[in-house]
Amino acid sequence: MMKTNYFENLIxxxxxxxxxxxxxxxxxxxxxxxxxxxxxxRKKEAGRDLTFRVETFGCQMNARDSEKIIGILxxxxxxxxxxxxxxxxxxxxxxxxxxxxxxxFGRLGRAGHLKRNxxxxxxxxxxxxxxxxxxVEKIQKSYRFVDLIFGTHNLYRFAEYLCxxxxxxxxxxxxWDRADRIVxxxxxxxxxxxxSGTNITFGCNNFCSYCIVPYVRGRExxxxxxDILRECEQLxxxxxxxxxxxxxxxxxxxxxxxxxxxxxxxxEEVCRIEGLKRIRFMTPHPKDLSDDVIRVVRDNAKxxxxxxxxxxSGSDRILKRMNRHYTKDQYIALAQKIRAxxxxxxxTTDIIVGFPGENDVDIDDTIDVVRTVGFDNAFTFIYSKRxxxxxxxxxxxxxxxxxxxxxxxxxxxxxxxxxxxxxHLTGRTMEALAEEVNVKDSRxxxxxxxxxxxxxxxxxxxxxxxxxxxxxxxxxxxxxxxTVVEK
Ligand code: SAH
Ligand code: SF4
Ligand code: F3S
Numbered sequence: 001m002m003k004t005n006y007f008e009n010l011i012x013x014x015x016x017x018x019x020x021x022x023x024x025x026x027x028x029x030x031x032x033x034x035x036x037x038x039x040x041x042r043k044k045e046a047g048r049d050l051t052f053r054v055e056t057f058g059c060q061m062n063a064r065d066s067e068k069i070i071g072i073l074x075x076x077x078x079x080x081x082x083x084x085x086x087x088x089x090x091x092x093x094x095x096x097x098x099x100x101x102x103x104x105f106g107r108l109g110r111a112g113h114l115k116r117n118x119x120x121x122x123x124x125x126x127x128x129x130x131x132x133x134x135x136v137e138k139i140q141k142s143y144r145f146v147d148l149i150f151g152t153h154n155l156y157r158f159a160e161y162l163c164x165x166x167x168x169x170x171x172x173x174x175x176w177d178r179a180d181r182i183v184x185x186x187x188x189x190x191x192x193x194x195x196s197g198t199n200i201t202f203g204c205n206n207f208c209s210y211c212i213v214p215y216v217r218g219r220e221x222x223x224x225x226x227d228i229l230r231e232c233e234q235l236x237x238x239x240x241x242x243x244x245x246x247x248x249x250x251x252x253x254x255x256x257x258x259x260x261x262x263x264x265x266x267x268e269e270v271c272r273i274e275g276l277k278r279i280r281f282m283t284p285h286p287k288d289l290s291d292d293v294i295r296v297v298r299d300n301a302k303x304x305x306x307x308x309x310x311x312x313s314g315s316d317r318i319l320k321r322m323n324r325h326y327t328k329d330q331y332i333a334l335a336q337k338i339r340a341x342x343x344x345x346x347x348t349t350d351i352i353v354g355f356p357g358e359n360d361v362d363i364d365d366t367i368d369v370v371r372t373v374g375f376d377n378a379f380t381f382i383y384s385k386r387x388x389x390x391x392x393x394x395x396x397x398x399x400x401x402x403x404x405x406x407x408x409x410x411x412x413x414x415x416x417x418x419x420x421x422x423x424h425l426t427g428r429t430m431e432a433l434a435e436e437v438n439v440k441d442s443r444x445x446x447x448x449x450x451x452x453x454x455x456x457x458x459x460x461x462x463x464x465x466x467x468x469x470x471x472x473x474x475x476x477x478x479x480x481x482x483t484v485v486e487k
Contacts, residue, residue, distance in 0.1 A: 007185045011036075011075075024156065024183045032075055032159040038166050039077035042120075050088070051081035057104060058094025060246050060282055061217070062127055064197040065155055066092045069126070070189035072159050085114050088122050088162075093129035095212055097384035101129055105138075112145045122165050124148035126155065130175060131216035134387070140171065151175035152217055156183040178218050179203070184227050192435070194465035196240050198231055199223060200266065201247035206285065208312070209323045209390040210355060210383060213248060222254050225261045229269055236275035241467065242433055243270065244280040251288045264292035271300045277467055278433060278450065280304045286311070286334055287325040298342050306452040307338055310350040311378075314369035315362035318355055321394070328365055335373040346376035346421070346451035353410050354383040354403030356394035363406045367413040376421040376451065377478060378414040382407050415477075422453060423475050429485055432470040434463040455480040 010029035016037065020030040043050055052073040056066040069090055070080070078088055089111055094100040108125065115121045123146050129135045131151050139146050148165045150158065153176040165172055179202065190196050203218040204211075232243055245267070247253060254261040263281075270279055279302050284293065286309050297303045309331075313319050316327045326334075335347055351366060370378070382403050385392045398406075432447035432455050439446075445459035447468055455470050456479065463484075474481040 007187055025185050028159040031163040035076040035163040050078050051086040052078040052088040053081045053084050053086035054090040056092045057100055060197050062092050062094055064199060064246060067188045067190055069158055071187035074189055075187055084111055090124045093127035095129040104129060108143050115145050122147045126150045128152060128216040146171055149173045153179040156186060182223055193239055195242035196235050197244045197246045198228060200228055200245045200253050204248035206249060207323060212386040212389060215388055222257050225266055232270055232273050236273050242278040243276055246282055249285040250281050251284050264296045267296045271302050278304055283308055286331050294338060294341050305345045305450045307345060308348045311369055312352050314366035318358055318362050328369060332372050348377040349375050351378055351380045351410055352383050353407045354398045356391055357396040358398055363409055366410055370413045370417055374417045374421055377418050380410050380414060419477050422478060425472050426475045429469055429471045432468050434466050434468055436464060437461055455482040457482050457484050
């Protein structure tokens with residue numbers, strides 16, 4: 001776990017006999033000190049460890065938020081459980097599509113059964129789903145065993161909520177409509193010792209007509225460049241070699257700061273940090289991916305040769321109704337510029353199929369972009385109606401059968417281009433960061449290329465976290481089998 005020394009010092013200076021301070025992050029330090037006190041006492045009482053489990057749904061933002069939650073739980077003295085049968089269970093939820101909601105409710109139902117057999121178990125639900133009133137009402141009505149519900153804007157107060165939950169019975173709910181501030185310096189755990197994500201912006205201002213994110217994550221806010229750089233430096237000092245800069249639209253980074261700083265400038269600064277070997281970012285919106293950013297990627301070998309550039313649709317008519325602010329031709333021109341400027345770059349994308357009013361002619365356009373750009377990979381989603389978004393009110397919703405037929409068409413085109421793109425790398429030797437022991441066969445290590453593709457190589461756990469030179473021997477569609485070679 002990465003401990004920010006500043007925060008650790010705050011905790012050590014806390015006097016639990018005085019009331020909790022009003023200022024942040026001092027207030028959270030006070031509550032964390034108190035939670036640690038309570039956990040120590042309870043462990044003694046029970047004569048065993050207390051455990052936690054955090055189940056994460058959704059995107060990289062949520063993954064990073066979960067690391068912040070875990071950082072607090074670990075500092076409070078809980079140890080991680082192997083399953084949801086734990087003393088403190090957290091569901092960090094996503095609501096971007098309906099099936100994300102359904103999965104959480106299913107899991108929550110089962111957690112209720114676990115709680116019956118585990119006295120003192122606490123269950124928390126947080127994240128994007130609970131920013132929607134209807135979901136909170138549903139939990140209040142049908143999942144009454146839940147102890148704590150908190151939203152995305154007040155996550156920084158988790159230590160306080162944790163402490164209150166440990167000390168009280170009944171359901172505690174705190175959801176805010178908007179963020180009041182960005183609180184720096186709180187501790188965060190890391191899933192991997194050698195790579196990490198760092199938020200650069202929170203929220204989104206784009207209001208794509210299908211998307212719930214701006215409603216559940218609020219308006220866009222940038223972290224100050226010095227805070228981001230300080231965090232990256234600390235991570236590097238702590239052994240992290242790969243950092244992913246996270247934002248719903250990284251290109252608009254810095255526009256809201258008192259002293260504006262562009263995303264390209266920030267990227268260049270992060271590249272200067274010693275010890276970092278690879279820098280990634282997610283997600284650039286095609287409407288404003290600047291030439292400066294392309295140049296910075298081209299000129300800095302540390303930046304991954306990978307641009308995730310969500311297309312959503314290739315039809316101008318649909319793009320307009322989606323409120324995406326680019327046309328098919330503009331998207332293609334941008335992708336071609338990226339390919340021309342950055343050798344070996346991979347371009348991946350997100351596509352939504354079955355948006356209101358969409359028909360097979362629109363899908364022809366989408367498939368045309370898929371083939372023209374030649375995506376290295378694509379996540380294809382069936383449109384999911386999100387209450388409260390403009391698209392949900394559009395009258396021409398597409399029948400499920402049509403959605404699924406159009407989905408199959410797009411998927412087939414995507415698979416063809418992706419296989420072709422991977423195939424042409426066969427035989428090359430490239431740098432790959434060893435990430436983990438292969439889940440299916442422990443004689444192999446799974447490593448990630450700069451272009452985000454995976455390669456499995458014979459090896460052992462000591463390689464994890466190291467940058468390897470790997471020959472890509474055998475292409476298996478989206479991934480490779482390879483061998484480590486000497487430089
Ligand atoms: N900010 C990022 C992505 C956020 S959500 C961006 O703009 O690209 C991740 C992906 O989920 C989106 O790219 C989109 O393809 C998909 N998505 C969002 N809302 C959706 C909906 N209502 N139905 C289906 N897919 C959706
Ligand atoms: Fe959603 Fe669009 Fe914002 Fe991405 S840019 S989070 S798709 S509103
Ligand atoms: Fe889901 Fe929230 Fe991310 S809705 S995709 S977890 S921002």
